[in-house]
Amino acid sequence: MTDSANTVLITGNQGYIGAELTRYLRDRSYGVVGLDTMYYTECHGSSNAVGATKQIVKDIRDLAPNELDGVRAVVHLAGLSNDPLGDLSPALTQEINHVASVKLARFAKEREVERFIFASSCSVYGIAATDCALSETSPIRPVTEYAKSKALVERDVGAMADARFHPVFLRNATVYGPSSRLRLDLLVNNLLAWACASGKIMVMSDGTPWRPLLHISDFCQAVLAVLEAPLSKVSNQIFNVGRNEDNLRVSEVAEIVRRTVPGTTVEILSRVSSDERTYRVNFDKITGALPHFKPVHTVHGGIEQLYRDYLRLGLVKEDLDAPRFFRVRWMKHLMATGRLNKELRWTTECEPA
Numbered sequence: 001m002t003d004s005a006n007t008v009l010i011t012g013n014q015g016y017i018g019a020e021l022t023r024y025l026r027d028r029s030y031g032v033v034g035l036d037t038m039y040y041t042e043c044h045g046s047s048n049a050v051g052a053t054k055q056i057v058k059d060i061r062d063l064a065p066n067e068l069d070g071v072r073a074v075v076h077l078a079g080l081s082n083d084p085l086g087d088l089s090p091a092l093t094q095e096i097n098h099v100a101s102v103k104l105a106r107f108a109k110e111r112e113v114e115r116f117i118f119a120s121s122c123s124v125y126g127i128a129a130t131d132c133a134l135s136e137t138s139p140i141r142p143v144t145e146y147a148k149s150k151a152l153v154e155r156d157v158g159a160m161a162d163a164r165f166h167p168v169f170l171r172n173a174t175v176y177g178p179s180s181r182l183r184l185d186l187l188v189n190n191l192l193a194w195a196c197a198s199g200k201i202m203v204m205s206d207g208t209p210w211r212p213l214l215h216i217s218d219f220c221q222a223v224l225a226v227l228e229a230p231l232s233k234v235s236n237q238i239f240n241v242g243r244n245e246d247n248l249r250v251s252e253v254a255e256i257v258r259r260t261v262p263g264t265t266v267e268i269l270s271r272v273s274s275d276e277r278t279y280r281v282n283f284d285k286i287t288g289a290l291p292h293f294k295p296v297h298t299v300h301g302g303i304e305q306l307y308r309d310y311l312r313l314g315l316v317k318e319d320l321d322a323p324r325f326f327r328v329r330w331m332k333h334l335m336a337t338g339r340l341n342k343e344l345r346w347t348t349e350c351e352p353a
C-alpha cells in the first residue's frame with residue numbers, strides 16, 4: 001500500500017468513471033482503495049480487474065468507519081448514477097445516494113480524512129428558466145429523485161466543513177468517452193453507439209435540450225486538480241466541471257456523430273422527451289480557481305476517439321437491446337432474476353466473488 005499521504009478511497013471505483021479514475025490516479029502514483037458493491041462488473045466480462053491497490057467489496061450502506069483509516073481523501077462516486085435509476089425507487093435513491101453519502105462523509109470526518117470530493121451533477125440545474133449559462137450561484141431546480149439526492153448531499157455534507165474537513169462538490173456535465181466499464185445510456189456514448197451499430201442516430205426528443213458535456217479523462221483531471229490544490233482554493237466549494245464550448249444541443253451532438261460515422265442518418269423523434277432537463281452551464285469558476293485543470297478534449301475529438309474504441313469493440317445492434325451497457329436495464333435484470341432483492345442488495349448465494 002502506498003503511504004497514507006497519497007492514498008485515496010474511491011467509492012464506485014468499478015463503475016464507468018471509477019474504473020478510469022482508478023487507473024488515472026494509480027498512473028500518477030496515488031494509492032487507490034476501491035469500494036464498490038460490484039453491480040456492473042460482470043457486464044464487462046471481468047470481475048475485480050480495475051487495478052485498485054486494495055478493493056473492498058461492500059455496499060456503502062454497510063460501511064464501517066475503520067475502512068477510512070489511513071486515507072487522505074475520499075472521491076465519492078458510488079450510487080444510483082442517473083435519473084432513470086433514481087426513478088426505480090425514490091426511497092432507495094435517497095437511502096443510497098443521500099443518507100449513505102452523508103454517513104460516509106461523517107465517518108470520513110471522524111477519521112480525519114482531509115478532502116471529501118463528491119461527484120455531484122449539473123442535473124441539479126434541472127429545467128433552466130433561461131438560456132443563459134448557469135453558474136454555481138444560480139438557483140438549482142432538481143426535478144428528479146437523482147438530482148434531488150445530489151442537492152441534498154451538497155447541503156448536508158457542506159454543513160460538516162470545518163478547519164480539518166474539506167468537502168468539495170463537483171457538478172459534472174454529462175460524461176462521455178471510453179472506459180473499461182462502458183455505459184451506453186449517456187448521451188454521446190448512446191448516439192454514437194446507435195450510429196455504429198445500426199447506421200441510424202436516434203434522438204429521443206425534439207433535439208432542442210441543452211447538455212453540457214465532459215470527456216471522462218477531463219473529469220479525472222478535475223479530481224486530480226482538486227486533490228492537489230491548496231485547501232484555501234477548494235474547501236467547501238462547488239465547481240461546475242466541464243468546458244464552456246461544450247454546451248451543446250442534443251441535435252448538435254447528433255450532427256457531430258453523423259459527420260464522424262460514415263453513411264449514417266439522424267432521426268429526430270420530434271416529441272417531448274420524458275427527460276425534461278435542459279441547461280447551459282458556465283465553467284469559469286473551476287478554470288479560474290484551479291490552474292492545473294486544463295480540459296483538453298473537444299466533443300468532436302472525443303467522439304472520434306470513442307468511435308475508434310467502438311470499432312475495436314465491434315458494437316452490434318444486439319448491444320443496444322441488451323441490458324449490460326444500460327444501468328437501469330441491468331438493475332431490473334438483476335432483480336428479475338432474483339440476484340438483487342428489492343433493497344438492491346445481493347441475495348446471499350448470488351453475491352459476486
Ligand SMILES: NC(=O)c1ccc[n+]([C@@H]2O[C@H](COP(=O)([O-])OP(=O)(O)OC[C@H]3O[C@@H](n4cnc5c(N)ncnc54)[C@H](O)[C@@H]3O)[C@@H](O)[C@H]2O)c1
Pocket residue numbers: 011012013014015016017018035036037038039040058059060061076077078079080081082096119120121122171172173174175176181183186327
Ligand atoms: N456519468 C456521468 O455522466 C455523470 C455525470 C454527473 C455525475 N455523475 C456521478 O458520478 C458517479 C459515477 O458515475 P458513473 O457513470 O461511473 O456511474 P456507474 O453507474 O457506472 O458507477 C457507479 C458505481 O457505484 C457502485 N455502486 C452503486 N451503488 C452502490 C452501493 N450502494 N454501494 C457500493 N457501490 C455502489 C456501482 O456498483 C458502480 O460500480 C455517480 O455518482 C454519478 O451520479 C456521473
